[in-house]
Amino acid sequence: MNHQAKPCYEFGPFRLDVTEHVLLRQGHPVPLTPKVFEVLRVLVQNSGRLVEKEELLKEIWPDSFVEEANLNRSVSVLRKALGEDPSGYIQTVPKRGYRFVAQVTARPQERPELFVEERTYSRIEVQQEEEIETDNPRMGPLPDTLVALPSRVRISRRMAAVAGSVVLILGIPVVGNLLADRMPALSPDGTMVAFFQPEAGPMGDFWILPVTGGGARRITFDVAQGSSPAWTPDGRFVLFSSKRAGSMTLWKVPVSGGSVEPLLVSPGEDTDPEISRDGSKLIYTHVRHTFVLTVLDTVSRQTRELRKTREILAGPLFSPNGEKLSFFSHQSDGDVHLYTIGSDGSDLQRLTWAKGERNTFPRWSADGAFLYFNQSRPEPSLRKLLLSGGPSSALVSGWTWETHRYAHIDSSNGSIVCTRMDDNLPVSTIIRDIKSGREVSLGRVLLNPPMV
Numbered sequence: 001m002n003h004q005a006k007p008c009y010e011f012g013p014f015r016l017d018v019t020e021h022v023l024l025r026q027g028h029p030v031p032l033t034p035k036v037f038e039v040l041r042v043l044v045q046n047s048g049r050l051v052e053k054e055e056l057l058k059e060i061w062p063d064s065f066v067e068e069a070n071l072n073r074s075v076s077v078l079r080k081a082l083g084e085d086p087s088g089y090i091q092t093v094p095k096r097g098y099r100f101v102a103q104v105t106a107r108p109q110e111r112p113e114l115f116v117e118e119r120t121y122s123r124i125e126v127q128q129e130e131e132i133e134t135d136n137p138r139m140g141p142l143p144d145t146l147v148a149l150p151s152r153v154r155i156s157r158r159m160a161a162v163a164g165s166v167v168l169i170l171g172i173p174v175v176g177n178l179l180a181d182r183m184p185a186l187s188p189d190g191t192m193v194a195f196f197q198p199e200a201g202p203m204g205d206f207w208i209l210p211v212t213g214g215g216a217r218r219i220t221f222d223v224a225q226g227s228s229p230a231w232t233p234d235g236r237f238v239l240f241s242s243k244r245a246g247s248m249t250l251w252k253v254p255v256s257g258g259s260v261e262p263l264l265v266s267p268g269e270d271t272d273p274e275i276s277r278d279g280s281k282l283i284y285t286h287v288r289h290t291f292v293l294t295v296l297d298t299v300s301r302q303t304r305e306l307r308k309t310r311e312i313l314a315g316p317l318f319s320p321n322g323e324k325l326s327f328f329s330h331q332s333d334g335d336v337h338l339y340t341i342g343s344d345g346s347d348l349q350r351l352t353w354a355k356g357e358r359n360t361f362p363r364w365s366a367d368g369a370f371l372y373f374n375q376s377r378p379e380p381s382l383r384k385l386l387l388s389g390g391p392s393s394a395l396v397s398g399w400t401w402e403t404h405r406y407a408h409i410d411s412s413n414g415s416i417v418c419t420r421m422d423d424n425l426p427v428s429t430i431i432r433d434i435k436s437g438r439e440v441s442l443g444r445v446l447l448n449p450p451m452v
Contacts, residue, residue, distance in 0.1 A: 034199075089101065188235050219257065250284060280299065306345040313330075336359055338352045361373060
């Protein structure tokens with residue numbers, strides 16, 4: 001396969017190979033996650049020029065809502081990888097952005113030699129049983145196939161390393177290296193996870209993985225930019241947004257394998273697919289000059305615009321009964337607030353109003369009476385909002401989307417299940433009793449794919 005040659009960039013002891021998507025230090029690869037690599041690429045290609053934070057966010061996360069803290073953290077990780085002093089390579093311009101200040105030399109890309117690194121691992125199995133005490137013997141059923149923990153339980157963990165030889169070829173994605181945004185989605189029966197695996201910067205494919213572990217299976221073969229997947233209620237198809245045909249449009253692919261079929265063909269971009277539990281309605285965000293919350297009747301194939309705005313609109317989710325939708329939207333003053341709207345387009349309600357707040361990623365309680373959401377300012381926290389009225393309250397202070405993701409509340413509203421993050425990487429799944437604040441770590445990530 002022929003690719004258009006791109007220049008390599010050299011600075012200090014480093015060589016940035018954009019074609020092979022690798023950073024070398026004196027010929028040795030420096031491990032970087034895809035997003036951190038993209039931050040470096042943009043800064044190096046604009047060396048000497050101030051790159052505004054907003055420009056970086058749009059370039060690296062073009063179809064996702066991310067906090068500025070994600071960018072700051074990526075720059076921090078990049079600085080550590082470069083081993084620089086505070087101003088050696090990347091200069092921070094307070095409140096504006098970053099400038100790459102080192103001298104950069106662009107050189108024509110030579111035909112690369114194939115770089116192969118072979119590593120051999122012995123097969124390792126660890127069988128571990130431990131007793132974990134909890135303060136709440138009646139937590140009730142937890143979502144996403146997690147079972148309730150009695151007051152004293154035994155948890156068996158099995159961890160296996162890869163057996164035999166593993167050959168790593170630079171420029172070829174390694175399935176096990178799941179260190180970037182994957183946007184996982186659980187199947188309706190809770191046995192499988194669909195996720196997006198970046199391979200070349202923001203481009204990649206969709207995979208599925210059993211929640212019990214084992215081998216991941218690739219279900220698309222496009223190496224294209226993608227967005228969060230969703231499952232049909234019968235678990236037979238995965239819906240997703242992808243640039244596989246040029247712009248971000250909606251597609252579906254059989255979980256068992258097969259051809260990818262278009263869901264919609266429309267001008268502009270379609271993202272954030274979410275299907276109602278009965279499978280009768282599909283909600284998505286259509287973007288073309290404006291952001292339009294749009295619902296598709298899966299039987300008649302008719303679409304209806306529910307909400308149109310020039311501000312960013314994201315994260316639509318159906319209520320448990322499918323009659324309402326929640327979402328969050330940016331305001332012109334920089335605040336971010338929560339909304340609900342009827343699935344027929346009626347009864348639009350703005351739920352949060354306080355000046356200076358940034359509220360994102362609302363999720364419904366099992367009975368549809370509450371919304372749980374992340375607040376990044378003024379008080380970083382996971383919060384609870386009663387839909388019948390009243391102010392929100394903090395369930396856990398200090399939690400942000402960057403530290404605790406994919407929070408689910410059990411049907412009795414007694415416990416929280418979420419993925420704990422560290423340096424933007426998933427670390428473990430935790431169960432937190434809301435009343436006592438006691439946490440149990442399962443020591444593995446259940447809502448994100450493990451290393452395979």
